[in-house]
Amino acid sequence: MAPLRYPRYILLLIVAAATLLLGACTDTHLTSTWTNPEYNGVPMSKTAVIVIAKDENILRFAEDEMVRRLPKGTVGVAGYTMFDKPEQAKVDEVRARLAKDGFDSVLVSRLVSMDKTQTYVPPETYTAKGTPPPYYASFPGYYAQNYNMVYTTPGYTVENTEVVVETLLYRLPDGLLVWSGTTKTLNPQSKEELAQGIVYLIGDELKQSRLLGTPGK
Numbered sequence: 001m002a003p004l005r006y007p008r009y010i011l012l013l014i015v016a017a018a019t020l021l022l023g024a025c026t027d028t029h030l031t032s033t034w035t036n037p038e039y040n041g042v043p044m045s046k047t048a049v050i051v052i053a054k055d056e057n058i059l060r061f062a063e064d065e066m067v068r069r070l071p072k073g074t075v076g077v078a079g080y081t082m083f084d085k086p087e088q089a090k091v092d093e094v095r096a097r098l099a100k101d102g103f104d105s106v107l108v109s110r111l112v113s114m115d116k117t118q119t120y121v122p123p124e125t126y127t128a129k130g131t132p133p134p135y136y137a138s139f140p141g142y143y144a145q146n147y148n149m150v151y152t153t154p155g156y157t158v159e160n161t162e163v164v165v166e167t168l169l170y171r172l173p174d175g176l177l178v179w180s181g182t183t184k185t186l187n188p189q190s191k192e193e194l195a196q197g198i199v200y201l202i203g204d205e206l207k208q209s210r211l212l213g214t215p216g217k
Helices: 008-022 056-069 091-100 137-143 191-209
Strands: 028-034 046-052 074-080 105-121 122-127 148-153 156-171 176-187
Touching: 028 191, 046 056, 056 074, 056 105, 056 191, 105 191, 156 191, 176 191
Parallel strands: 046 074, 046 105
Antiparallel strands: 028 176, 105 156, 122 148, 156 176
């Protein structure tokens, strides 16, 4: 049986559709990191993880994931397990609770911005070229396959969503900012995917920084 052949214009339409889909792929990367040059203490070992978010489900998911990704030797505790309504807790109450429970650091993440943009990709016109296959020699074959026809890939709009999140590590009890990292995510498919991508990047950066966990690990 002869292999199935598609007119070139169909292949190009498939490529155009694939390009549209690839344009919506998720990408999370670090845009900046900073380590306080004045900090020269030993790695901190007990960290409260606090995510500032209105969606309680994603808040809990992100805090749990971050606790799991902390460097080895770090005791991590999700903020939602300590505060029933963290968004309503006063600063003094939070500090008092962290001091009482012996935390030497706190890791805080918050959404900085979420912007949506649209890019229009205009239509393109092509003409099929090349030597026609043998079965194009007759008029019926030529007509059926639309050989040498002029065709146009339709224009389309690509919508991109860009999410910026900052994560800060503070020493306790004095509240010294020790480390910060900013991530940018393009086209997250879900809040969970967004949180997980950020958590993995920040977790790896914290391991390399050696600011948390067991010294030398």
